[in-house]
Amino acid sequence: MNRRGFLKSVALTGAVIAVSPKFMPAGEANAKPQKMSYEEAVKKVLGVDVSKLEESSEIKLTAPSIAENGAVVPVKVEVKQPIENVESIHIFAKKNFNPHTLSMFLSPANGKAYLGTRIRLAKTMPVVAVAVLKDGRIIKTEKPIKVTIGGCG
Amino acid sequence: MNLTRRDFLELAAIAGISLTSGDALAQLNKMKPEELMSFKPVGNVTLLHICDLHAHLRPLYWREPSTLVSHPSLVGKPGFLCGKAYMEYYGIKPGTLRAYFDTYIDFIELAHKYGKMGGVAHMATLVKQVVAERGKDKVLFMDSGDTWQGTAVGLFTKGKAIVDAQNLLGVDVMVGHWEFTYGKERVLELVENHLNAEFIAQNIKDAMWEELVFKPYTIREVGGVKIGIIGNAFPYTPIANPKQFVEGWTFGIQPESMQQYVDELKNEKKVDLVVLLSHDGFALDQALAKMVNGIDIIFSGHTHDPAPKPIFINNTMIVIAGSHGKYLGRLDLDVKNGKIRAWNYKLIPVASNFIKPDPEVERFVEDAYKPYKDKLDQVIGKTETLLYKRDTFYSTFDRLIGEAIRDKTDAEIVFTPGYRWGTTILPGEEITVDNVYEMTAITYPDVYTFEMTGEQIKMILEDIADNAFNANPLYQQGGDMSRLLGLEYEIKLGAPAGKRLRNIKVNGKDLDPKRSYVVSAWGGNLYRVGKNVRPDHPPVYDVVIEYIKKQKVVKVPYESNVKVLDVKCGCPKEGGICDF
Amino acid sequence: MPKIAMIKVRPRRYKKGDLVRIDSVIMHPMNTGLVKNKKTGKIIPADYIDTVEVYYGGEKITSFKLTGSVSANPFLSFYIKADKEAPLKMVWKDITGDVTEKTVKIKPKG
Numbered sequence: 001m002n003r004r005g006f007l008k009s010v011a012l013t014g015a016v017i018a019v020s021p022k023f024m025p026a027g028e029a030n031a032k033p034q035k036m037s038y039e040e041a042v043k044k045v046l047g048v049d050v051s052k053l054e055e056s057s058e059i060k061l062t063a064p065s066i067a068e069n070g071a072v073v074p075v076k077v078e079v080k081q082p083i084e085n086v087e088s089i090h091i092f093a094k095k096n097f098n099p100h101t102l103s104m105f106l107s108p109a110n111g112k113a114y115l116g117t118r119i120r121l122a123k124t125m126p127v128v129a130v131a132v133l134k135d136g137r138i139i140k141t142e143k144p145i146k147v148t149i150g151g152c153g
Numbered sequence: 154m155n156l157t158r159r160d161f162l163e164l165a166a167i168a169g170i171s172l173t174s175g176d177a178l179a180q181l182n183k184m185k186p187e188e189l190m191s192f193k194p195v196g197n198v199t200l201l202h203i204c205d206l207h208a209h210l211r212p213l214y215w216r217e218p219s220t221l222v223s224h225p226s227l228v229g230k231p232g233f234l235c236g237k238a239y240m241e242y243y244g245i246k247p248g249t250l251r252a253y254f255d256t257y258i259d260f261i262e263l264a265h266k267y268g269k270m271g272g273v274a275h276m277a278t279l280v281k282q283v284v285a286e287r288g289k290d291k292v293l294f295m296d297s298g299d300t301w302q303g304t305a306v307g308l309f310t311k312g313k314a315i316v317d318a319q320n321l322l323g324v325d326v327m328v329g330h331w332e333f334t335y336g337k338e339r340v341l342e343l344v345e346n347h348l349n350a351e352f353i354a355q356n357i358k359d360a361m362w363e364e365l366v367f368k369p370y371t372i373r374e375v376g377g378v379k380i381g382i383i384g385n386a387f388p389y390t391p392i393a394n395p396k397q398f399v400e401g402w403t404f405g406i407q408p409e410s411m412q413q414y415v416d417e418l419k420n421e422k423k424v425d426l427v428v429l430l431s432h433d434g435f436a437l438d439q440a441l442a443k444m445v446n447g448i449d450i451i452f453s454g455h456t457h458d459p460a461p462k463p464i465f466i467n468n469t470m471i472v473i474a475g476s477h478g479k480y481l482g483r484l485d486l487d488v489k490n491g492k493i494r495a496w497n498y499k500l501i502p503v504a505s506n507f508i509k510p511d512p513e514v515e516r517f518v519e520d521a522y523k524p525y526k527d528k529l530d531q532v533i534g535k536t537e538t539l540l541y542k543r544d545t546f547y548s549t550f551d552r553l554i555g556e557a558i559r560d561k562t563d564a565e566i567v568f569t570p571g572y573r574w575g576t577t578i579l580p581g582e583e584i585t586v587d588n589v590y591e592m593t594a595i596t597y598p599d600v601y602t603f604e605m606t607g608e609q610i611k612m613i614l615e616d617i618a619d620n621a622f623n624a625n626p627l628y629q630q631g632g633d634m635s636r637l638l639g640l641e642y643e644i645k646l647g648a649p650a651g652k653r654l655r656n657i658k659v660n661g662k663d664l665d666p667k668r669s670y671v672v673s674a675w676g677g678n679l680y681r682v683g684k685n686v687r688p689d690h691p692p693v694y695d696v697v698i699e700y701i702k703k704q705k706v707v708k709v710p711y712e713s714n715v716k717v718l719d720v721k722c723g724c725p726k727e728g729g730i731c732d733f
Numbered sequence: 734m735p736k737i738a739m740i741k742v743r744p745r746r747y748k749k750g751d752l753v754r755i756d757s758v759i760m761h762p763m764n765t766g767l768v769k770n771k772k773t774g775k776i777i778p779a780d781y782i783d784t785v786e787v788y789y790g791g792e793k794i795t796s797f798k799l800t801g802s803v804s805a806n807p808f809l810s811f812y813i814k815a816d817k818e819a820p821l822k823m824v825w826k827d828i829t830g831d832v833t834e835k836t837v838k839i840k841p842k843g
Contacts, residue, residue, distance in 0.1 A: 071804060071805070114810070116810030120802050
């Protein structure tokens with residue numbers, strides 16, 4: 001059993017299925033799932049090379065350092081830019097089977113560029129938050145999140 | 154008790170007695186508690202603090218760690234200080250009461266000299282003294298949690314007896330961790346119907362809507378000073394302890410919301426002082442003080458450190474008050490216009506032999522024990538070895554528990570959890586049923602026996618090691634390392650995650666990654682990994698009681714089964730230096 | 734079959750033009766299609782939400798694309814500018830064709 005499978009089996013019952021890294025890419029329910037690298041996922045979702053993603057303090061990612069449960073990891077993204085300049089927010093989990101987790105497409109009616117959600121992480125990995133701006137820049141930030149079976153009190 | 158002149162002078166110094174002639178011991182025996190805790194009061198505010206009582210209503214022996222190591226970049230600094238390095242750091246002399254309370258050095262000899270530590274009746278005397286001296290309106294009593302769990306009386310009353318003790322002590326505000334192992338319904342029941350103190354937590358939310366379960370903070374006026382107190386429960390409760398006890402709640406450190414509450418207290422509520430009452434651990438709170446701005450004082454807990462002096466990170470003062478009821482922290486403050494102008498801090502040792510117990514609380518403790526006294530005071534054996542708990546890797550009491558489990562289950566390897574709480578028994582002393590519960594009183598005591606492959610064992614040990622030895626305290630959540638019987642290993646603490654352990658041997662032979670091993674474990678969720686090979690899951694305390702009864706006289710080795718490669722002693726100075 | 738969905742507007746009271754946060758949850762297993770049922774050994778068929786749309790006063794203001802990496806019972810939280818009294822409707826669609834709708838009223842006071 002590999003580490004991932006192992007962690008999966010240790011996770012408490014409720015989490016067993018959820019921790020699985022595998023999922024079908026959107027809209028391809030009948031296709032054979034393909035493992036994707038982070039670079040491939042960025043290319044597919046954003047249409048650009050990862051080198052075009054600019055590390056920035058204008059995007060803030062709030063997530064726990066250690067996940068309580070790999071199946072439910074709360075993540076919040078805030079883009080410190082006028083709402084008129086924010087087109088979309090994307091979350092990638094670098095080492096998931098398919099790193100693309102979700103995308104949000106905003107409009108000025110949102111008032112504030114913010115996304116809160118909960119994601120699945122197959123194992124310890126960095127989570128990347130990306131914002132596509134209307135001025136043409138693509139900004140990102142990332143944070144490593146540890147998925148552990150837990151220790152002692 | 155055989156006190157030398159030097160001992161007396163030390164005690165006299167703590168007590169503030171000036172002695173010109175006469176029998177030192179007689180003087181000492183006449184000493185009043187107010188003298189033991191001599192303290193130069195400052196200003197208009199007194200904040201009392203305890204942490205990690207672990208349900209010890211009665212005095213006990215508690216030996217501090219003989220090994221307390223982590224990542225080499227963290228050792229030798231507050232949070233990872235023990236033994237000689239501790240004494241050097243804080244300027245404590247060997248053989249003194251302070252050395253006895255704060256370190257493992259000369260423990261047996263000093264235990265015979267100074268006697269047991271803690272006990273809520275003795276602590277109550279000290280608290281009442283402070284309140285009498287300062288006036289109730291100037292005193293606030295805070296408890297950093299891990300209070301309700303750790304003894305038979307705590308377990309049998311599902312925390313109730315300890316809540317009663319907190320009420321008698323006059324605890325005003327508390328936070329929690331092991332409290333939650335009684336289950337969230339029980340916690341709510343005790344908090345709502347029995348506990349006089351306020352139970353606060355800014356980091357416990359319901360998992361679906363992320364709404365607060367408890368009040369995130371409370372505002373108290375103490376000596377005319379408006380104090381905002383924010384609570385942080387142990388951030389990793391659902392990982393360190395079984396999730397089912399807090400199903401539907403989520404924890405975490407939550408520094409972002411903490412910052413919001415700090416700002417809210419300062420800007421909107423106009424408090425003079427912002428205090429964090431935490432069960433984060435000493436190292437994590439130091440990291441947190443760098444992330445959250447505007448906290449004046451952190452009252453820490455969880456890691457059991459006795460720290461006689463506060464430390465300062467940026468503008469935040471951090472204190473932590475040991476464990477097991479051994480200490481009462483007293484912080485006096487002179488606050489004016491939102492500024493601390495002067496302060497004085499003392500970690501008062503609850504030296505039970507020198508404090509007259511409060512009669513009311515003493516009666517309460519007797520009553521609390523009454524229903525269980527016959528069972529708990531039953532002598533089941535004697536020990537030749539000093540039985541202690543605290544050490545990063547190995548302890549004699551855990552070894553004894555491991556042997557008891559192996560005797561029962563015939564497992565090749567036994568895992569025992571690296572909790573920080575327990576008790577200490579001196580060589581030659583009797584072991585009682587109560588002592589066994591002091592080491593094992595948990596709400597999930599089942600011993601499981603199952604099969605695991607060598608590869609799985611290696612991975613789980615690496616995972617636990619990373620929780621204990623990660624260079625970044627934010628990524629540490631463990632207690633001490635799990636203790637293992639039947640397995641030896643070498644460890645490089647500074648190596649990257651997943652690469653710390655080497656030369657793992659099972660009963661003398663190299664660990665075979667492909668082979669299946671029979672493992673017994675308690676106090677965790679390890680058993681979910683493998684296939685159970687025994688249908689019965691006896692509670693660990695019964696297994697240990699039965700074994701000690703059979704042995705009659707207990708003798709276990711002092712030598713650790715773990716060799717640390719990159720730190721050469723158990724209590725290094727900063728930089729991992731072991732030359733003293 | 735539509736699922737159970739819930740929307741909360743925070744804070745409860747707000748004025749016209751305020752930024753308010755919308756928190757939403759839909760009860761959905763988010764099956765990835767690759768996990769085996771432990772008892773039967775058969776694969777649990779893929780069934781997860783892939784699209785979520787938000788309408789405010791009939792106008793689509795926000796949309797989401799989800800994958801199986803989003804946790805079961807997806808939680809989505811976002812802001813809107815409460816500049817008019819109008820319904821806020823969310824529509825969740827999963828890959829099996831199930832559509833769930835939920836509407837709340839945005840009613841600024843003052």
